[in-house]
Amino acid sequence: MVDFVIFFTVGVLFVIGAFVASWLIAPHKPSAAKLSTYECGEEPVGGSWIQFNPRYYLFALAFVIFDVEILFLAPTLLVMRSFGFVAFIEIFIFLFILILGLSYIWRKGALEWM
Amino acid sequence: MLLDLLIILIKSAVALAFISLTAMFLVWMERKVSAHFQMRYGPMRVGWHGSLQLGADALKLLMKEDIIPKLVDRWVFIAAPVVVFVAAFLAYLVIPFSPVLYVKDLNIGLLYVFGVSSLTALSIMMAGWSSNNKYALLGGFRSVAQIISYEIPILISVLPVIMLSGSFSLIGITEAQRAFPYILIQPVAFFIYLIAATAEVNRTPFDLPEAESELVAGYNVEYSGMKFVMFFFAEYVNMFTVCALATILFLGGWQGPILPPFVWFLIKTYVLLFVLMWWRWTFPRLRIDQMMSFCWKLLLPLALANLLVTGLVMVLIK
Numbered sequence: 524m525v526d527f528v529i530f531f532t533v534g535v536l537f538v539i540g541a542f543v544a545s546w547l548i549a550p551h552k553p554s555a556a557k558l559s560t561y562e563c564g565e566e567p568v569g570g571s572w573i574q575f576n577p578r579y580y581l582f583a584l585a586f587v588i589f590d591v592e593i594l595f596l597a598p599t600l601l602v603m604r605s606f607g608f609v610a611f612i613e614i615f616i617f618l619f620i621l622i623l624g625l626s627y628i629w630r631k632g633a634l635e636w637m
Numbered sequence: 638m639l640l641d642l643l644i645i646l647i648k649s650a651v652a653l654a655f656i657s658l659t660a661m662f663l664v665w666m667e668r669k670v671s672a673h674f675q676m677r678y679g680p681m682r683v684g685w686h687g688s689l690q691l692g693a694d695a696l697k698l699l700m701k702e703d704i705i706p707k708l709v710d711r712w713v714f715i716a717a718p719v720v721v722f723v724a725a726f727l728a729y730l731v732i733p734f735s736p737v738l739y740v741k742d743l744n745i746g747l748l749y750v751f752g753v754s755s756l757t758a759l760s761i762m763m764a765g766w767s768s769n770n771k772y773a774l775l776g777g778f779r780s781v782a783q784i785i786s787y788e789i790p791i792l793i794s795v796l797p798v799i800m801l802s803g804s805f806s807l808i809g810i811t812e813a814q815r816a817f818p819y820i821l822i823q824p825v826a827f828f829i830y831l832i833a834a835t836a837e838v839n840r841t842p843f844d845l846p847e848a849e850s851e852l853v854a855g856y857n858v859e860y861s862g863m864k865f866v867m868f869f870f871a872e873y874v875n876m877f878t879v880c881a882l883a884t885i886l887f888l889g890g891w892q893g894p895i896l897p898p899f900v901w902f903l904i905k906t907y908v909l910l911f912v913l914m915w916w917r918w919t920f921p922r923l924r925i926d927q928m929m930s931f932c933w934k935l936l937l938p939l940a941l942a943n944l945l946v947t948g949l950v951m952v953l954i955k
Contacts, residue, residue: 526645526741527730533649534726538719538867545699545863558707560770561858570708572769579782582929586785589937593792597748600800603951611952618941625937634933636926 581633592621648740652729660873661691667873667914674918695866703862706769713767717760718860718867724756725874732881733808735891735898746807747799750882751792754837757875758784761856764868768859776855779845779925786932787836787843793940794829797947798886811890818889825943827887829936831909834879836932838872840913842920843928880909 596617603610628634665680665688672679680687705714731746733739743749758781765777799805801822802813820827836843857868884890884905891898893905923931 525642529642529645530649530652530730530740531723531727533646533653534723535719537653537726538722541699541863541866542703545701545703548700549702549862550700551702553704557704560706560708560768562771570769572766573771573774575774575778579778582782582786585933586789589789590792593789593796594748596796597799597805600796601803601805603800603948604803604955607955608952611948614948615945618945622938622941629934634930636929 578636581628585628585633588624589621592617645740652740653726656726656729656874656877657870659877660870661695663873663877663910664694664869665691666910670911670914671918674915698862698866701862703864706859708769709859710767710769713763714859715864717764717767718864720760720763721757721871722867722874724753724760725871725878727753727756728878731807732878733811733885733890734902736808738899739808742806742808744809745805747795747805747810747886750807750878751788751795754875754878755784755788757871764860765856768856770859772854772858773856776858780839780856783836783839783843783845783928786929787833787936790829790833790932790936790940791837793937793944794826794833795886796944797823797826800944800947800951807885807890811885811892814889814892818887818892820887823887823943823947825939826947827883829940829943830883830887831912833932833936834883835913835916836928838875838879838913840876841917842923844922845925845928876910876913877906880906880913883909 596614599610599614599617603614668690669679669686678686680690683689683693705711728750730740731743731749733742761777761780761784765773765775765780768774798810798819801819802810804810804813857865860868881902884902888905890905891902893901896904
């Protein structure tokens with residue numbers, strides 16, 4: 524844990540150091556045009572914090588399910604060698620339920636992008 | 638105790654120096670490889686065949702004005718490049734370059750690497766959202782959707798390796814391949830991993846998040862100066878990470894005859910990196926619906942089938 528904290532701190536300090544170095548060297552000459560939002564030279568119209576495509580939300584939900592599944596699966600796989608057939612049946616039942624779920628969202632069209 | 642801390646500190650600094658040099662070398666390599674694919678020379682002026690070009694570029698970027706636009710969410714905007722770099726850097730805590738060259742051997746090394754590298758998705762969302770720019774927001778959405786989708790096939794393609802080696806530790810997995818590398822018995826998993834990893838690091842043919850022709854540059858469009866460097870840097874570090882992981886999981890890591898282990902590790906990783914650069918000039922960019930259905934309807938079922946078949950064969954052989 525301590526090792527991780529040291530490693531992490533080294534990384535963060537490197538980035539902050541780079542920012543400070545660049546802040547010391549680089550020029551600072553802000554102007555209204557420079558500080559406006561970039562839209563290929565056009566005047567920006569409206570804000571950007573807008574409603575987004577709900578497709579992304581469905582994929583995020585499917586991701587969470589499968590990610591958690593993999594975490595649950597991992598310890599079983601680790602002991603696969605010593606447990607043999609029992610572990611395989613467990614994995615098979617677990618995956619079978621998930622594959623059912625996957626085919627359900629597939630049939631429902633949640634994996635289509637439109 | 639204090640000595641241990643000092644050793645970890647030195648190892649961390651060495652890891653940092655190593656990935657900084659690697660990232661710079663990779664940018665140069667990418668430019669040279671791309672140039673030669675197009676019958677050009679690429680950078681030639683600064684140093685031998687442009688080898689010092691990146692030093693010059695780094696200095697130039699250090700001296701660029703760092704603009705923070707007026708409408709951005711200031712603190713999130715500043716934090717995003719820190720998170721993206723740290724997420725890329727943290728993976729090097731466990732990656733073993735040779736039997737002795739590693740910072741720390743965690744017994745959950747593999748899960749740790751995937752855990753910290755998924756922080757990248759968070760930082761991209763932070764950058765895309767806080768920029769208050771439509772291109773950045775759309776690029777951020779696309780990038781996160783892509784990264785989290787392809788994370789699933791990557792993880793499932795790695796599971797057979799855990800099953801075969803019975804270990805999460807990257808050193809344990811490398812040593813389990815003493816007799817033969819796992820690519821020989823897991824070719825399907827290897828190719829799923831490589832394809833999904835290409836998408837994971839946003840490279841062609843899966844580079845929609847930064848599609849220059851429509852989104853300008855995607856989530857990092859509002860960034861300039863040192864903050865932009867961090868995004869750029871992290872991209873190449875992540876590229877090295879996924880190739881190093883492929884080397885460890887499927888190609889036997891540092892193991893090989895005659896040459897020293899560290900050299901073998903680098904040779905294998907750089908071959909994969911070259912393949913990734915090669916793909917960039919071979920495949921056209923996919924559409925987003927093609928990309929998503931390729932992941933969920935082809936790679937995911939294939940990876941699941943591969944996992945089940947591997948399990949069945951292991952049980953039967955036993």
